[in-house]
Amino acid sequence: MGAEADGAFLQHVTSAKLKLQGGSPVALNWCIDSVRKGGRVSVVGAFGPLFSAVKIGDAMNKGLTIRTNQCPVKRQWPRLFEHVKNGILKPSAVVTHRLPLDEIAEGYHMMASKLDGCIKPLVIPTGVH
Amino acid sequence: MPAIEHPNDAIVKVTCAAICGSDLHLYHGMMPDLRVGHIFGHEFVGTVHEVGPSVRNLKPGDRVMVPFNIFCGSRYFCARGFFSNCHNVNPNATAVGGIYGYSHTCGGYDGGQAEFVRVPLADVGPTRIPEWMEEEDAVLLTDVCPTGYFAAQLGEIREGDVVVVFGAGAVGLFAASSSWLMGAGRVIVVDHIDYRLEFARTFAHAETRRTPTSSAPTSASRQWARKPTARSSSTSPAPS
Numbered sequence: 001m002g003a004e005a006d007g008a009f010l011q012h013v014t015s016a017k018l019k020l021q022g023g024s025p026v027a028l029n030w031c032i033d034s035v036r037k038g039g040r041v042s043v044v045g046a047f048g049p050l051f052s053a054v055k056i057g058d059a060m061n062k063g064l065t066i067r068t069n070q071c072p073v074k075r076q077w078p079r080l081f082e083h084v085k086n087g088i089l090k091p092s093a094v095v096t097h098r099l100p101l102d103e104i105a106e107g108y109h110m111m112a113s114k115l116d117g118c119i120k121p122l123v124i125p126t127g128v129h
Numbered sequence: 130m131p132a133i134e135h136p137n138d139a140i141v142k143v144t145c146a147a148i149c150g151s152d153l154h155l156y157h158g159m160m161p162d163l164r165v166g167h168i169f170g171h172e173f174v175g176t177v178h179e180v181g182p183s184v185r186n187l188k189p190g191d192r193v194m195v196p197f198n199i200f201c202g203s204r205y206f207c208a209r210g211f212f213s214n215c216h217n218v219n220p221n222a223t224a225v226g227g228i229y230g231y232s233h234t235c236g237g238y239d240g241g242q243a244e245f246v247r248v249p250l251a252d253v254g255p256t257r258i259p260e261w262m263e264e265e266d267a268v269l270l271t272d273v274c275p276t277g278y279f280a281a282q283l284g285e286i287r288e289g290d291v292v293v294v295f296g297a298g299a300v301g302l303f304a305a306s307s308s309w310l311m312g313a314g315r316v317i318v319v320d321h322i323d324y325r326l327e328f329a330r331t332f333a334h335a336e337t338r339r340t341p342t343s344s345a346p347t348s349a350s351r352q353w354a355r356k357p358t359a360r361s362s363s364t365s366p367a368p369s
Contacts, residue, residue, distance in 0.1 A: 002162045027295040030319070034293055042283030044276050045300055067233035067283035070225065072212035075198035076275040081259065084266055089306065093271035093332055094299045104148070104242055112153050120299045121148045124269065125244045128144045128335065 025054045032059045032066075043068040097121040131239065131247035136183035139251035141193060145268045146241045147172035151297045155232065162221065163232040171197035171229040172271045173241025174264055186252045192264075193255040194246055197272040199227030199238055202253035218250070269299075277303020281311055289314035294335070297325035305333035 031041045032055050041064055059066060083089040096119045099107045107121040131140055152169055154160055177191040181368060187193060200207050200215035205225075207215050215226035219236035227249075230240015248255055248299045258267045277300045286292060292308040294301045297320035308316045318329035326337040 009141040030295055031293070034295075040284050042280045044280040044283070044304075046154055064283075067285075069211075069279070069283070070198070070213035070228075071213075071272070071276040072200075072210060073198055073270075073272060073275045074212055074256070075210050076278055077196075077256065077270065080270060080275060080278060081262070083310070084270070085147075085259075085261060088310065089274065089303075090266070091274040091303070092263060092265035094269070094273075094302055094328070095265055101242065101244070107148050108152070108156050109285075111148050111150070112156055114322055114325075118274065119302070119325065119328060120269070122265065123146050123242055125143055125150065 025052045027071075029055050032062070032064065035064060037062045038064070040065045040067065042066075044071060046070070094120045095122055099123050101125040106125070133179060133181045134247065135249060136181040137250055137252055138181045139177055139184055139187055139248045139255070140179040141173075141175040141195065141241075141246050142178045142315050143173050143175040143241050143243060143246055144192075145174050145264050146243075147268050147271075147273070149272060150240070150300065151231075155230075160232040160234060162234045164237070167230070167237070168234065168239040168241075168243050168246075169230040170240030170242030170246075171231055172268055172273065173229075173246065174258060174268045174271065175241070175246070178245060180251060184251045185256070187255060192258045193248075194258050194267040194271055195229070195241070195246075196253045196275075197228055199229065199236060199249055199254060203252060247256050273299045274303045276300050277305075278307040280304040281307035284308070286311040286313050288312040291315045291317070294318045294329075296320060297322065297329045298338070302329060302333050305329060305335045309334065346359075350360055 025078065028043060035041055080089065084091065096117055097107065097110065098120060101123045104123050107123060110116055110118045111121055133140065134304065149172055155163055155169055176196045177187050177189050177193055179189060180187055198212045199218050200212040201217035204217050213226055219225065219251035221233055221236060225235055227236035227238055229238050238249065253285065281304050284292065286308055290313050292313045292315065294305045297318045301318060302341045305316045305318050315336065316333065317338060318326065319338045320326050321340045323332055326339060329337050
């Protein structure tokens, strides 16, 4: 789910270029179209606060439950700490790049352009390690 | 160098920070009221450098992880667990609370892609990193991993459910792997970037589907959900 999900040219122009929409509804509309009737859609991450052309009519007529929020991180910690401690989740497995803080501009470029297999870049201030 | 501005502030010396997919919204100019000089970064861990006079839970030298939410921890919404919707820390918006390094719309708090960062409400958000936890796991527990897990929670997954995750970025990968923990019967990750779909297969043990970049895959994805065995999968089998 993403505010800038690629997909439809019209949506890209209205949101990323003209800023008429607060975020791209592309992925959310795919979700609404994909789930079964009575299904559940969850929306996390970042979504712009402005108008967005979400297919609310389809969602309503299919009887969907749409649940949303930015994550309340600290509420998840007790359970996630246990999962990490027990080796059930290994968050750092998605780290693909480690850059000095001075080279962070390169990190943004790489992340934005999906270069070099980038999934999750870390930045480390000079002299820390 | 940030300074203590309130008695419950702490100054944290950052030892590791991450770039988040949502930082790209700032980078691409999608966030309103992003001001020149604002420091990005809402995923970071570090060492406490200095604390304000009212801070009781932290002391200089502590290794801390700081959740991306800034929240008061005590009033109406926080008392009900809605830490990301705190009404007490961000006069610029009614919907969202405070977020480090995420524009003045989210409170204008400078972020952690820096050497030092001011951490407000230092007794509320940060936690000392447990001895056994690696730093790189800790930094990913400040947003991306909990957010993916949260997505799976919000989906109220019941045993055997088919879960489709749109987007194989880090959040999507954690949403997919968390779905297995909650009893999903099938997990399908959809994206248009091949190396990320490969990651979804190996890291999250998910089935994957590739979308074209310029047209909606809705009829196809409907078909996947409706006929679980109708299409051959180009993916690794789900773990039992």
